[in-house]
Each structure stands twice: as structure tokens, then as C-alpha cells.
Amino acid sequence: MTLNPLLPIMYEPIVRTALLEDLGRAGDITADAIVPADQQAALVLRARQPGVVAGLDIARCAFQFASPAITLRAERPDGSVVAPGEIIATIEGPARGLLTGERTALNFLCHLSGVATATASLVSAAKGTKAQIVCTRKTTPGLRALEKYAVRAGGGGNHRFGLDDAILIKDNHIALAGDISTAVQRAKAHAGHLVKIEVEVDTLAQLEQVLAIGVDAVLLDNMSNEELRQAVAMTGGRAITEASGRITAATAKAIAATGVDLISAGWITHSSAALDIGLDYLDLKRQAA
Structure with missing residues (x-):
């Protein structure tokens, strides 16, 4: 790279x-x-x-x-x-x-x-798998561009640089919208043709709902490795799969082996x-x- x-x-x-x-x-x-x-x-x-x-x-x-x-x-x-x-x-x-x-x-x-x-x-932990390591918006205020550059220097990739990069629907968005379907439909109506939509899900049942509607990416938050494997199989390439939640160098290898496309970690910028x-x-x- x-x-x-x-x-x-x-x-x-x-x-x-x-x-x-x-x-x-x-x-x-x-x-x-x-x-x-x-x-x-x-x-x-x-x-x-x-x-x-x-x-x-x-x-x-x-x-x-x-x-x-x-x-x-x-x-x-x-x-x-x-x-x-x-x-x-x-x-x-x-x-x-x-x-x-x-x-x-x-x-x-x-x-x-x-x-x-x-x-x-x-x-290094994810080497030999297709998973790419990416950062998050959990950066030191004022240093985001520099810290995201440092992530690239370490062989990783960048997630969103800001709120205007893409639509990422998280649990609080869903709660305020009322349900996943409403949140996604509103996002699709608002997004431009170049804006991607990602939805955070905590369960396989939520993932099934999101896949039925259709989005660009799914954020699989704090799932077990077995759940991640099932989520990858359920998605079947219809969306990018991203694993997140307390991921360390000790756990990244097993998570990468589940077949997810991305592994995101906030600590590499905010707590390294x-x-x-x-x-x-x-x-x-x-x-x-």
C-alpha cells in the first residue's frame, strides 16, 4: 500500500x-x-x-x-x-x-x-485473512487527520473521517426513529446517490431485517465469533461486514477468521x-x- x-x-x-x-x-x-x-x-x-x-x-x-x-x-x-x-x-x-x-x-x-x-x-494479527483493520471517529479532538494518517502508516485503513462521509445508523438513531426499517427508509430518502448507508446491529435477528431492506454495510457490534460467522454467511456478500467491540491484538486473529471484511477499533487512535x-x-x- x-x-x-x-x-x-x-x-x-x-x-x-x-x-x-x-x-x-x-x-x-x-x-x-x-x-x-x-x-x-x-x-x-x-x-x-x-x-x-x-x-x-x-x-x-x-x-x-x-x-x-x-x-x-x-x-x-x-x-x-x-x-x-x-x-x-x-x-x-x-x-x-x-x-x-x-x-x-x-x-x-x-x-x-x-x-x-x-x-x-x-x-499482523489479521494477516492471512481478508479482514482489513480500520479506525473510527474516536480520535483526539483536532488531530483526526493526523491520527488517521498514522493508522494508514501502520497498515490499516480509515473509516469515516466525519459525520458527512456516509450514513451510519446506530442504536440511538434506531431508538429515536422507532425501528430499523423506519430509520433505513428515512436514510435512503435523504442520501445522495454517492452516499453509502451502514447499519449497526447487535443481533442476527436485526441483521436479517437490515438485509431484507438492503444497505451497503452492516456493523456487527459486540457479537461472538460464532455469531460473526453466521452473520457473514447470512449476508452472503450482499453488504460489507464490519466487526467491532473491544477488539485487541489477542482477539483480532479469531475475529478475522470468521470472514468479516472489516475490523474496526477505536482504541488504536484514542488509547494507544x-x-x-x-x-x-x-x-x-x-x-x-
């Missing part, structure tokens, strides 16, 4: 806001006090644990907002699997800017690499652990010697 980079306009405002939050009202008074304005330095981003890299362009943006003269050379680009101690990128430029941009750059890089790593764990990445100083004089 080709990993297309995000356009700068999609992340520059987010990075700018984060860096401004760190700079406060007086800027980096520590770096300004200690480091001469003309001092140059080189640093390396180094993995401290195994994982998948995501967010190097965002990290570069943070450093270059601190000083446009900073350069970042990726040694292990986004989507790369890295081992502890492996150098991910080399960064050179004005020392003050490197120190000023360090925390903002690492906050983004470690978080997004954590999302990519979590995604990759599910992708940050990947530990350090920024280490390079002594250029010692290296030259």
Missing part, C-alpha cells in the same frame, strides 16, 4: 498552535539564555522501543517553525518498522531552534508512531501508548576527529 503524505496545509495550523502553546508569552527563555544565537548542532531521533514510525513531516514542521534553517533527513520514513536503538532521522541547524522545537516535535512523533504501532499489531523516541545530541567535533 502506498502511503501518501499529508499536505502541509493539513497539519501546519495544528503544529503552529501546539508550538505557540509551548512558547507562551516570552519564548524559550532557557535556550535563549544558555545557547549562543549562532551555535549550530546536530541531533538524531532514535527509537527506544520497537514500533512503526509515523509523523516525521509533522516533526519537521515543528522544528522549522522554531527555525526555518533546520533540516530533517529521514533515515527510516513513515511506515517503517524500527528496532530499539535505530536512528529514525537526523536533524541539523541552529541549536536554539532545535531545543525550542524538540518537545512539540516529539509529542506529535511519539503519539502518531504509537498509533501506527498499535494499528500494526492488529494488522506513545512510542518511546528520543532526541540525542551528536558531537560533530568528536565525529570529525
Whole structure:
């Protein structure tokens, strides 16, 4: 799968806001006090644990907002699997800017690499089946485009980006409409010809109702593996099947084996652990010697 980079306009405002939050009202008074304005330095981003890299362009943006003269050379680009101690990128430029941009750059890089790593764990578990791992709208407010990019870097796919992507009828929609049939019929009357409709079902009886009406996809929520197998057989290719509900790397393999098309997991974006990445100083004089 080709990993297309995000356009700068999609992340520059987010990075700018984060860096401004760190700079406060007086800027980096520590770096300004200690480091001469003309001092140059080189640093390396180094993995401290195994994982998948995501967010190097965002990290570069943070450093270059601190000083446009900073350069970042990726040694292990986004989507790369890295081992502890492996150098991910080399960064050179004005020392003050490197120190000023360090925390903002690492906050983004470690978080997004954590999302990519979590995604990759599910992708690995589902390997050998047709199931694709996808994320949800359970994202950090303001970071959705970045986190969904990180999911792609980890080998996963994206579910809806927002409420306007597609119609997803969930339990509360059905409750307010009165029943599944009414909810779906209203959705079909409202949707444009390019808008897909998916319905969340909790039971095989609900699935039977939805299939009789006809929709594009069914979200099989918190079903047992046996129920998922029956649901796939009942659907018979008439709709895309998506399994969801407390799915982990330990359970994903068995769920994927049921034959579902998609496995969606919210935790890969909202609860993944940050990947530990350090920024280490390079002594250029010692290296030259």
C-alpha cells in the first residue's frame, strides 16, 4: 500500500498552535539564555522501543517553525518498522531552534508512531485473512487527520473521517426513529446517490431485517465469533461486514477468521501508548576527529 503524505496545509495550523502553546508569552527563555544565537548542532531521533514510525513531516514542521534553517533527513520514513536503538532521522541547524522545537516535535512523533504501532499489531494479527483493520471517529479532538494518517502508516485503513462521509445508523438513531426499517427508509430518502448507508446491529435477528431492506454495510457490534460467522454467511456478500467491540491484538486473529471484511477499533487512535523516541545530541567535533 502506498502511503501518501499529508499536505502541509493539513497539519501546519495544528503544529503552529501546539508550538505557540509551548512558547507562551516570552519564548524559550532557557535556550535563549544558555545557547549562543549562532551555535549550530546536530541531533538524531532514535527509537527506544520497537514500533512503526509515523509523523516525521509533522516533526519537521515543528522544528522549522522554531527555525526555518533546520533540516530533517529521514533515515527510516513513515511506515517503517524500527528496532530499539535505530536512528529514525537526523536533524541539523541552529541549536536554539532545535531545543525550542524538540518537545512539540516529539509529542506529535511519539503519539502518531504509537498509533501506527498499535494499528500494526492488529494488522499482523489479521494477516492471512481478508479482514482489513480500520479506525473510527474516536480520535483526539483536532488531530483526526493526523491520527488517521498514522493508522494508514501502520497498515490499516480509515473509516469515516466525519459525520458527512456516509450514513451510519446506530442504536440511538434506531431508538429515536422507532425501528430499523423506519430509520433505513428515512436514510435512503435523504442520501445522495454517492452516499453509502451502514447499519449497526447487535443481533442476527436485526441483521436479517437490515438485509431484507438492503444497505451497503452492516456493523456487527459486540457479537461472538460464532455469531460473526453466521452473520457473514447470512449476508452472503450482499453488504460489507464490519466487526467491532473491544477488539485487541489477542482477539483480532479469531475475529478475522470468521470472514468479516472489516475490523474496526477505536482504541488504536484514542488509547494507544506513545512510542518511546528520543532526541540525542551528536558531537560533530568528536565525529570529525
